[in-house]
Amino acid sequence: MAATTVPDKTTRRHAGRGTAGPKAAGGRGGLSRKLTHNLQAYGFLIGAIICFGLFSWYPMVREFIMSFQQTKRGVTSWVGFHNIKTVYHDPYFWTAWKNTGLFTLYALVIGFAVPFLVAILLNELRHARAYLRVLVYLPVMLPPVAGALLFKYFYNPEYGLFNRILKFFHLPTSQWLDSSHTALISVVIAATWMSMGSATLIYLAALQNIPGELYEAADLDGAGLWSKIWHVTIPQTRLVLSLMLLLQIVATMQEFTNVFLMAGGNGPENSTMTVVYMVYQYGYRYNNFGGAAALGLFLLLVLVGFSGLYARLNRNSD
């Protein structure tokens, strides 16, 4: 019955192609029908659209405009590319990008691999799995500010927990946040600890979706642990892994809270100055919101690139 009443794809695509009149009338009628039909859905959407409009899209448009403006004596004027040139020639521009890149790289090496390995471990456990899952997720529930301040205390070279542990085992101590060589990596370690719970649970969910037969088949083929991870686990979770990778890049490139709270922002010899901290500095320390907007624009372009990649991957997964 369906075959006789529903037109095929070709028929549907060409429907209304006869004359201009009926097509136009039919189009308006169709749109109106669609609008009426979906009125309830649009009603539900309106709240989200207003929220996104006010708090996401409007600030983005505003930022774009501000990056070409300067305010002096309460009068805002257009200055063309002046702000963009100013931030580009800032002596710390490339320092901030280098630090942001390094932070992202460290966060990927530590913050990407560790949660995945923890998820594999949790997946393999037979006992206390639920208890350990809660334990892993617990730091996520800690307010980020509290977590950062806790680590700042742990990292204190004199009375901090980490150096005490190292001293207890007669190991060399570190300057942690007080050395330009270790400050950035120290922040990454803390940030990973605070956020790895969510990533672990996502990986765990992906791992639990892998059919057990695949592992049984691998066992029959005589595969070892690493071989199973390499040939079964990673290929089966490839999509989640790649999406998480991109999400993490986008998130870590916007790092601000931890470097601000733990390292005072710029850190020793500017070793923790990230692009977003520099945006903050332009806005709130230099009172140059045009410069801050211009710097934000640079970051936006880079993140749009990564987000585009993410969207593409997401589409492929569909």
Place this chain on the structure above:
Amino acid sequence: MSRIRYRRLVAFALVAGIGLTSAACSDSNDKKDDGGSKTSSNASAGTPLDPNTKVTISVDCMPPTTKKPERKQWLDDIAEFHKTYPNVTINSKDAFPCEETDKFTAQLQGGSETDAFYSYVTDLQQVLDAGQAADITDYVNDKTVPNLKDIDPGVLDILKDNGRLYGLPTTNYSMGLIYNRKIFQEAGLDPNKPPTTWDEIRADAKTIQDKLGSKGIHGFFEYGAGNQGGWHLTSALYGAGNTVVSDDGSKATFNGPEAKSILQTIHDMRWVDNSMPQSAGKEWGESQKAMGAGQIGMYLAAPDDIQLMVQQYGANFDDLGMAPIPGGKTSLMGGNDYFFKKSDTPDQIKAGIAWINFKFLTLKKGQFNYARNKADGIPVGLPQPFFFTGQSKATDTADKTQYATVPVENYKSYVDAQVPVKGEPPNAQKLYTVLDTVMSGVLSNKSANVDKLLSDAETQANQLLAASQ
């Protein structure tokens, strides 16, 4: 919906968004300009507020409920002010601290500050750039502020731009050296002879470290991040008679033998003598906490830290002393003031000036009512403010001595030194960011090359200054 129609809709939304945004921008600018013309063209500006005038003003920086005596005094002063101006309504907004830099910047951008608003004296350019300060030149004279002739012109100059006055001072200070007299005594040092040069600071810090280091006490404390290090290095350079930037603000001038010597001393205190904590300060307040807890011997500071440390961090007035800035050539000046919002009506400005004058600039009233301060347990005798000259200064000093509740002799060397004060450099925060790098370099790197740190910083500072021209 077809892709073409969808794209048209998105394009329309984008254009509409940009249009609305532009409209919003131009609207806000127009409002700002109107506010300016309203306040500056009032012919009767110089006359004091008519007591019959009915006017309401909002004022920030009312002490919070946790500061009971200060809050009580604020409310009592409003009641007394009402006796002269019964028709003036003051809506007080409490805040502590009175200014948080980030919040203040946001308020200026949003134009949401109070009618008379508190700020640091160094904020003038920021306030003017935001278009938020009213020109009060025509409103301030010896009728509206009777002690005007005795206010240090240098203090008023900091609140002027192109000869026009924008704010009234409420307190001021100059940087010096706060030291713990008890620690000095325990280390065998004379608490009445605080160090006056960087060599003496290093020697005393080492003595403290050698004698009391086992108790977790360090000789000296310094900042290495958050622009605090740059601010302190500027103070130290001022003390040595140096500047950090040329008069026209176009060239960095800090790279010289004095800077090298100071930084080398700080480096050696940290890495050779180990007389400083292994972790440099990263945010304002860390030095006060450490000093309040009796963990450090000395640090560069302004005298208002003394009250803060006693009230918040458990220090005793008896233990704390204040010495002039090492070098003693010039001292970085700071302080607080009130600006008046550009959108204020002339009567609001007059009422605001009348209140600020009563509360902060009248001897034996408001903050200068030392008899009441003593009765309420608020410390009397701290070496600030010191913006009065002439007869007002003499009266203030006599009153302060009569009602002193803190050991004023602990600040004698600071007061007696009379170090000439100097304001912050132009583009101060940018320069502090650059100088932070130098300070953090010597504090975080044992093999720091001071010459290279300074020459790199000079190049960076010059780049920043050139971009700001």
